[in-house]
Amino acid sequence: MDTRRRIERALKTSLELAAAPPCPRHLALALRHAVFPGGARFRPNLCLLVASACGDAHPALTEAAAVAVELLHCASLVYDDLPCFDDAGMRRGSPSVHVAHGEELAILAGNALIVQAFDSLARAATNAPSLLPGLIRVIARGVGSPSGIAAGQAWESETPPDLGTYHRAKTGALFESAIIAGALTGGGDPLQWTGLGHRLGEAYQVADDLRDADGRPEVLGKPTGQDAAHGRPSAVRELGHASALARLDALCDEVVARIPACSGRHDLITFVRGWQAHHQPEPRAAVAP
Amino acid sequence: MDTRRRIERALKTSLELAAAPPCPRHLALALRHAVFPGGARFRPNLCLLVASACGDAHPALTEAAAVAVELLHCASLVYDDLPCFDDAGMRRGSPSVHVAHGEELAILAGNALIVQAFDSLARAATNAPSLLPGLIRVIARGVGSPSGIAAGQAWESETPPDLGTYHRAKTGALFESAIIAGALTGGGDPLQWTGLGHRLGEAYQVADDLRDADGRPEVLGKPTGQDAAHGRPSAVRELGHASALARLDALCDEVVARIPACSGRHDLITFVRGWQAHHQPEPRAAVAP
Secondary structure, three states, X not given: OOHHHHHHHHHHHHHHHHOOOOOOHHXXXXXXXXXXXXXXXXXXXXXXXXXXXXXXXXXXXXXXXXXXXXXXXXXXXXXXXXXXXXXXXXXXXXXXXXHHHOHHHHHHHHHHHXXXXXXXXXXXXXXXXXXXXXXXXXXHHXXXXXXXXXXXXXXXXXXOXXXXXXXXXXXXXXXXXXXXXXXXXXXXXHHHHOOHHHHHHHHHHHHHHHHHHHOOHHXXXXXXXXXXXXXXXXXXXXXXXXXXXXXXXHHHHHHHHHOOXXXXXXXHHHHHHHHHHXXXXXXXXXXXX | OXXXXXXXXXHHHHHHHHOOOOOOHHHHHHHHXXXXXXXXXXXXXXXXXXXXXXOOOOHHHHHHHHHHHHHHHHHHHHHHOOOOOOOOOEEOOEEOHHHXXXXXXXXXXXXXXXXXXXXXXXXXXXXXXXXXXXHHHHXXXXXXXXXXXXXXXXXXXXXXXXXXXXXXXXXXHHHHHHHHHHHHHHOOOHHHHOOHHHHHHHHHHHHHHHHHHHOOHHHHXXXXXXXXXHOOOOHHHHHOHHXXXXXXXXXXXXXXHHOOOOOOHHHHHHHHXXXXXXXXXXXHHHHOO
């Protein structure tokens, strides 16, 4: 089974547990809306690729880790779109969850997705319980406080925000979790993989800032210009456009250089370079042909 | 060390991890505001009492379970008070978290508390990893979907709501989690304790509905009349005042009858009867002297 189908199947199985009776009907709809159809499924992909590169020692637990990071990512998008944050009406080309199902159900679906992420890990760990404490801590670190997504988002309320800490927490932390979790469940040495996710997260955030500054909403499926509209920290506002582009390329080179020697190194490089090519900001060809 | 001090110390230790650098300053304030000073700490008390009654096999893990259920309860109060839910400006006699720190930080603190609950369990389980999968599943069941707090709250968006399922999910589920978690970490047989939390939760919800209908805000430290104002399901609206009072007493009798034979049975009965006496709705003396 290819990676994408493996991820979708595992997500569907997990979601069906959360949306099963006696789940109230509208919460079940909001939960499915938050997770399907997905975006690139970048984080679970990364988790599966790293686990595979490390030997794929516990495939079911790897899938649960991939599910957990994606559910947590989906929850973070539901919150990001709320009126008190980005107030974004569209996400992935559809109405965002609070627009389709109301703010109450969006918040409750987000809560339930966070809980479901940890429940998925626990269900899959019955045969390898010794891995579970480390796995939960690695994934919790990517989303909670003091240095995960919740903390990252909270940096937007600080004056002045620390751009590096903000990016590390808001984006890099969950990438780091996805990679270290994959190393743990795959049977590798997590220490060899430390720091890679933070570099990749920084690259991702720079690409996201560039697209927010330059992209077209009809191509991205979500509103653009949000960083400027909300006065949020952004690599484009901080560094200027050209330097932000150069930073993106330098970060991708660093990521590739840091992938440890392993059987799946080539596949991982292909994945990173593919993402890099796909995520070049649209107007770039005109700026630097 | 008495139970209350043990709970406060364990909560403080867990919160300090979440609020440590690099946690943004305002998120750290919102996190502490959500958890301290607490209310009755009813759920963690219950967890410790049951674990003690079962033999107190893993005290550190019991404390982590008590911390987890209390952090999850505190998170649920933060969400309950938000403008899109109860829009409550006061909680425990102080401004609610979103009033004091803004809606964004309230939501982020709630998210971080949910994550911190599972992180606390994982940190304490290093010496007893085989208990962790069951413990996480038991606690996740109390707060997520399809039958925990998030689902319970979502029943308020259904027409008509099923009052029994709503109460079981919104209140009983986390009581059940607290008790079963205590049985697990104490070394008891969780099956002997099944269903007790749901009865207790139902009693608690009936008492809460009565206080919402009859209580004085200055005594309770929060607004009253919320069920009627928001058209929410309530035992008082459903059964009438006198039958709701009789139901409360009958449920407490059922709870006491179901406590299994164990060394701590007497302490648990004292705890339940103490709570029952303390939570008699204020106007009751006038209605039935």
